[in-house]
Amino acid sequence: MTVQGMLKDATGLNLPRSAVERAIRARMEALGQSDRKQYAHDLMQGASPDELAQLVELVVVPESWLFRDPQAFALATEYVKGRLARGTRLVRILSLPCAGGEEPYSMAMALCDAGVPLEAFMIDAVDISADCIARAEAGIFGRNAFRSQDLAFRDRYFTPVAGSEGEHAIASSLRQRVRFRQGNVLAGGAAPSSSYDIIFCRNLLIYFDRPTAAAAAARLSALLADDGMLMAGYAEVPVFTQNGFVALPYQHAFALRKAAGQPAAPGWANLPGFAAPRRAPVRHRPPGPGTAHPGDAAACTARAVRPYPPAHRASPAAPDRRATPAAGRASAPGRAPGQEPPAPSSDALLAAARQLADQGKLKEAAAACKALLAQKPETAEAWFILGLLAEAAQDTEQAEQQLRRCLYLHPDHYEALCHLALLAEQGGNRSAAATLKARAARAYERQHASR
Structure with missing residues (x-):
């Protein structure tokens, strides 16, 4: 057994060797040790019972912030309101992993802003990191947790911490509705063996290999009510759909339901605007550049939750048909007969x-992507969309080719790295998958460190 193997057993994470070595060096420096072999020997022999836990703290990725990807909270809030309207007395929610409490506290604030009584919901929050749980229970957040443009929720639910530089403490009434504990999704004791109405499990399975991801998905399925809803990270939707879940048709929320055991009147079917598309959309597409992400829970819940439009009718927000290569060339008012319409811009084509x-x-x-690339072949996002389209058509070779072109133009394209990692795992290339996941994690950290 190696140190890397011990960490894999303890966390389920498919960690790159470089990350493990960095953690080992940090711990050796803290302990004043210089012999790498002796450190590994002592760790494996259990000479210091807490040492493995210290290593785990260094390899987990607890990065998060309040109202991260707010559309998920908006959809979950609508689900809770519908459930309560049908007579449910207490809605139970699980957040796993919960990092420093940003996700479960955001859900609590969203529910309060929607007028849901405090006694009508309870949130369990679990993380493998003891340090994260301690921070979450304290309920104190620094500037890094407040990244939204609209911070009105901070005025409603937080008070400044005296003598600190930008720290705020969350209201005690909300802290009482969230129960934190240390645990692991792969362990039976990570959460009670009972049903949750909603489970948040975002940006965890992308760090697992295929067997571990399947085990985690099975555990989450057992914890979720038959008509419950699971909120995933957008890059994880394919993993969940391969392991007993079906994506729900809501943009930017990345919600799923259990594929088996559907009740006669599922709770998610009553959400505003629910409509199953005729054709499977390209799920797990991330929001495009410029997509608004308001941080205020009131703004999120007031905003309509947008379903994927059915393929057989035009969406009110659909682009002008002249923006698509397949469109006809009918003359527009004010243009002389026979005059060619102006070429669509690259933004319109995207x-x-x-x-x-x-x-x-x-x-x-x-066709729209190819028309754009004919104008601007260096558009990484167009290659990314082509990769997703090929993936949806189960053309793995073409998907890999297009995604790699995207990465050639944009080496830190987080979404492309995640999808390539999934394709590598599906092809049995675990080493390549681990390398791509590590690159994706570093790209993600760089992107959000600059915000």
Whole structure:
């Protein structure tokens, strides 16, 4: 057994050797040790019972912030309101992993802003990191946790910590609705063996290999009510759909349900605007550049939760048909007969490609991407969308080729790295998958460290 293997057994994480070595060096420096072999020997022999836990703290990734990806909280809030309206007395929610408490506290604030009584919900929050749990229970957050443009929620639910530099403490009434504990999704004691109405498990399975991800998905399925809803990270939707879940048709929320055992009147079917698309959309597409992400829970819940539009009818927000290569050339008012319409801009073509992909019109979306690339072949996002379209068509070779072109132009494209990692795992190349996941984690950290 190696140190890397011990950490894999303890966390389930498929850690790159470089991350493990950095953690070992940090611990050896803290302990004043210089002999690498002796450190590993002592660790494996259990000479210091707490040492493995100290290593775990150095390799987990607890990065998060309040109201991160707010559309998920908006959809979950609508689900809770519907459940309470049908007579449920207490809605139970699980956040795993919960990092420093940002996710469960955001959910609590969203529910309060929607008028849900405190006694009508309870949130369990679990993380493998003891340090994260301690921070979460304290309920004190620094500037890094407040990244949204609209911080009105901070005025409603937080008070400044005297003598600190920008720290705020969350209201005690909300702290009482969240129960924190240390645990592991792969362990039976990570959460009670009972059903949750909603489970948040975002940006965890991307760090697991295929067997570990399957085990985690099975555990979450057992904890989720038959008509419950699971909120995932967008890059994890394919992993969940391969392991007993079905994506729900809501943009940017990345919600799923259990594939088996559907009740006659599932709770998610009553959400505003629910409509199953005729064709499977290109799920797990991340929000495009410029997508608004308001941090205020009131703004999130007041905003309509947008379902994927059915493929057989046009969406009110659909781009002008002239923006798509497949459109006709009918003359527009004010233009002389026979005059050619102006060429669509690159932004219009990219917007059209995203819209068509969401509608399940894969050929038209690909045509829009190719038209854009004919104008600007260096557009990394167009290659990324082509990669997703090929992945949806189960053309693995083409998907890998397009995603690698995206990475050639944009080496830190987090979404492309995640999808390539998934494709590598599906192809049995675990080493390549681990390398790509490590690159994705570093890219993610760099992107958010600069915010």
